[in-house]
Amino acid sequence: MVSVGYSARQIALHWFVFILVAVQYFTGGNMTHLFRAAHGGTPSEVGSIWAPVHIAVGLAILATMLWRVRLRGTVGAPPAAKQHPALQALATAVHVGLYIDLIGAALVGLAANFWLPQLAGLHRLMVRPILTALFGLHVAGALWHWIVLRDDVMARMLRPAPDGSH
Numbered sequence: 001m002v003s004v005g006y007s008a009r010q011i012a013l014h015w016f017v018f019i020l021v022a023v024q025y026f027t028g029g030n031m032t033h034l035f036r037a038a039h040g041g042t043p044s045e046v047g048s049i050w051a052p053v054h055i056a057v058g059l060a061i062l063a064t065m066l067w068r069v070r071l072r073g074t075v076g077a078p079p080a081a082k083q084h085p086a087l088q089a090l091a092t093a094v095h096v097g098l099y100i101d102l103i104g105a106a107l108v109g110l111a112a113n114f115w116l117p118q119l120a121g122l123h124r125l126m127v128r129p130i131l132t133a134l135f136g137l138h139v140a141g142a143l144w145h146w147i148v149l150r151d152d153v154m155a156r157m158l159r160p161a162p163d164g165s166h
């Protein structure tokens with residue numbers, strides 16, 4: 001569904017996920033120490049509080065991303081910016097990749113933590129190289145639109161569309 005712009009709620013959820021993912025990068029190293037200690041590795045000096053924090057924030061990312069998918073269906077999203085078709089395809093692939101990777105990483109993290117510890121490596125792969133690459137491309141694209149093309153792509157993720165109060 002195509003809309004005039006993003007709604008206030010969609011914008012708030014976008015930046016909320018950004019903050020939550022930053023928290024996960026901050027707590028992830030400690031989570032790795034604690035997880036390895038719990039699975040027969042070297043005992044860890046790290047405060048055990050970081051495990052529930054990492055799990056709770058991961059679940060919040062999962063819930064927020066699912067809500068965002070639902071809002072794309074109900075409220076829609078503005079049309080892709082006009083640019084070279086190859087860049088447009090890359091932007092779409094990065095967006096879809098971010099949705100899949102964030103939802104998938106949270107589910108794999110859950111599975112690794114509670115049932116299948118052998119999946120921890122897959123979780124790390126999804127949140128280190130893959131998420132970092134997707135995030136880097138996403139930010140590079142936003143800066144390209146903002147600084148070089150000077151179009152409204154950045155502005156529409158900062159200001160809600162006139163009818164976008166949901």
Ligand code: HEM
Binds near residue numbers: 061
């Ligand atoms: C999309 C949400 C999530 C992000 C972005 C994320 C991010 C991270 C990061 C950056 C690390 C450190 C990896 C490293 O040391 O290289 C990590 C480790 C870990 N996370 Fe998450 N995480 C998320 C959700 C979750 C959830 C929901 C759980 C469990 C319920 C979880 C369980 C774990 C575990 C068990 C490790 C240790 C993996 C290992 O040592 O091999 N994560 N996570």
